Amino acid sequence: MEAYGQAVHGLAVKIGQKMAESLGVVKGADFEDWLYEFRFNKYNFTPETIGSPGVRIHTDSSFLSVLKDDENVGGLEVMDSSSSFVPIPPFPGSFLVNLGDIARVSIHK
Structure with missing residues (x-):
């Protein structure tokens, strides 16, 4: 699990670097120190609950x-x-990859 989490974090870092460069925000920045949260969500549905939401409507508060x-x-x-x-x-x-609230605010400054 830890290795998988680190690999996904590495992917997020690369995506963040490419986004920052393409937006002209930061060139060559090191995003390795980005704080990140890693979690697994599993939604168990029964035949009776199929079609109902597994999670409430929300936006992602993170950068991505x-x-x-x-x-x-x-x-x-x-x-x-x-x-x-x-x-x-x-x-x-x-x-x-979903851009979150922080990315939206950063991009629309």
Whole structure:
């Protein structure tokens, strides 16, 4: 678990560096000291609860989130600009990167 967490953190650091460079915010910055939170969320559904939300509507407060969806079941949805939920189909072997509130504030300064 620790090695997996470190690998995902390394991925987040690389993404953060590329974003900062492309936005002209920071060039060659070392994001290795970024504070990060690593957690696993598992939502167990029964036949009666399928279709109900596994988590309340929220925004991610972090700079970015790296998500690994179940490759068979799916269920991840995001809200688009019209406040409609859009399902994100699972894509085997991939991660979804979601920009959080801190990124939004940083980009729109």
